[in-house]
Amino acid sequence: MSHDHHHDDTSFADLLDLDGDVLHEYWADALSFVRRAAGDDQRQRIVDLGAGTGTGTLRLAHRFAGAEVIAVDASAEMLHRVRAKALDQGLADRVTTIHADLDEGWPVPGPVDVTWASLSLHHLADPDRVLRDVHAATRPGGLIAVAEFPVQIRFLADEAGSALETRLLELFGRHQAERLPELGSDWAARLTAAGFTLLDERTFDIDLAPAPPAAADYAAIWFGRVRRHADDLDPADAAALSALLDGDGPGSLRRRELRIRGARTVTLARR
Numbered sequence: 001m002s003h004d005h006h007h008d009d010t011s012f013a014d015l016l017d018l019d020g021d022v023l024h025e026y027w028a029d030a031l032s033f034v035r036r037a038a039g040d041d042q043r044q045r046i047v048d049l050g051a052g053t054g055t056g057t058l059r060l061a062h063r064f065a066g067a068e069v070i071a072v073d074a075s076a077e078m079l080h081r082v083r084a085k086a087l088d089q090g091l092a093d094r095v096t097t098i099h100a101d102l103d104e105g106w107p108v109p110g111p112v113d114v115t116w117a118s119l120s121l122h123h124l125a126d127p128d129r130v131l132r133d134v135h136a137a138t139r140p141g142g143l144i145a146v147a148e149f150p151v152q153i154r155f156l157a158d159e160a161g162s163a164l165e166t167r168l169l170e171l172f173g174r175h176q177a178e179r180l181p182e183l184g185s186d187w188a189a190r191l192t193a194a195g196f197t198l199l200d201e202r203t204f205d206i207d208l209a210p211a212p213p214a215a216a217d218y219a220a221i222w223f224g225r226v227r228r229h230a231d232d233l234d235p236a237d238a239a240a241l242s243a244l245l246d247g248d249g250p251g252s253l254r255r256r257e258l259r260i261r262g263a264r265t266v267t268l269a270r271r
């Protein structure tokens with residue numbers, strides 16, 4: 001399998017759950033944007049491509065009354081969380097999961113009306129092939145929405161923290177670009193190349209100050225991912241990073257003022 005192998009699947013799943021929680025306003029706005037573009041047809045087949053823990057899946061099921069929502073992911077643990085949430089929210093009859101590696105072929109039988117792909121296409125070995133497969137599966141008039149991040153998310157509000165964060169993100173960004181070469185690509189152009197017609201593209205700015213309570217946990221997982229590359233940091237920055245991640249310690253995320261800044265871009269296209 002060529003998709004990204006996470007060192008720690010559980011903390012990655014927690015990161016995705018926290019993303020849905022901390023950025024719930026963005027998620028609501030983004031899915032309203034998709035819902036409006038999809039029109040009035042109530043009975044829809046929706047695919048959440050690289051669904052993760054199902055933040056999009058469940059929100060789509062709530063927004064598209066009567067729709068069948070299919071969460072596709074290569075991780076069994078992620079899909080387990082999707083099914084647990086569907087059960088909890090009384091949506092188990094309309095939410096299904098398909099455990100499949102998208103790099104190995106198109107796994108969804110039958111026609112599709114709406115595809116939502118959030119932060120997943122950049123994990124694929126050949127996203128263009130997958131987009132062509134989505135196009136072939138989409139009913140004429142059907143929709144695809146791709147959500148990606150145009151800038152890295154930031155947490156530290158004070159001047160010194162912000163300068164440290166810039167250096168950490170620079171390091172993390174380099175490693176991420178190496179690991180995920182499709183990151184930051186022009187998805188609008190690639191949707192067009194796959195046969196779709198572009199409808200709209202919107203950037204949702206995120207600026208949460210003060211950050212919501214779960215922000216410290218969310219930030220801790222992010223900074224924890226940076227720590228994997230701590231060997232490449234100068235000793236002072238490595239020490240500052242450790243202090244951020246030191247539970248309840250004096251320099252810890254839990255004790256600092258956090259302000260979440262970032263953005264997500266949603267690109268909409270129609271078959």
Ligand SMILES: C[S@@+](CC[C@H](N)C(=O)[O-])C[C@H]1O[C@@H](n2cnc3c(N)ncnc32)[C@H](O)[C@@H]1O
Nearest residue numbers: 003050051052073074075101102103118119123
């Ligand atoms: C960054 S997460 C995004 C999850 C979710 N869409 C969200 O926005 O919260 C990317 C997801 O894509 C999945 N993924 C990565 N490569 C994949 C592949 N080749 N086939 C299927 N799923 C894949 C991962 O398991 C992960 O759950």
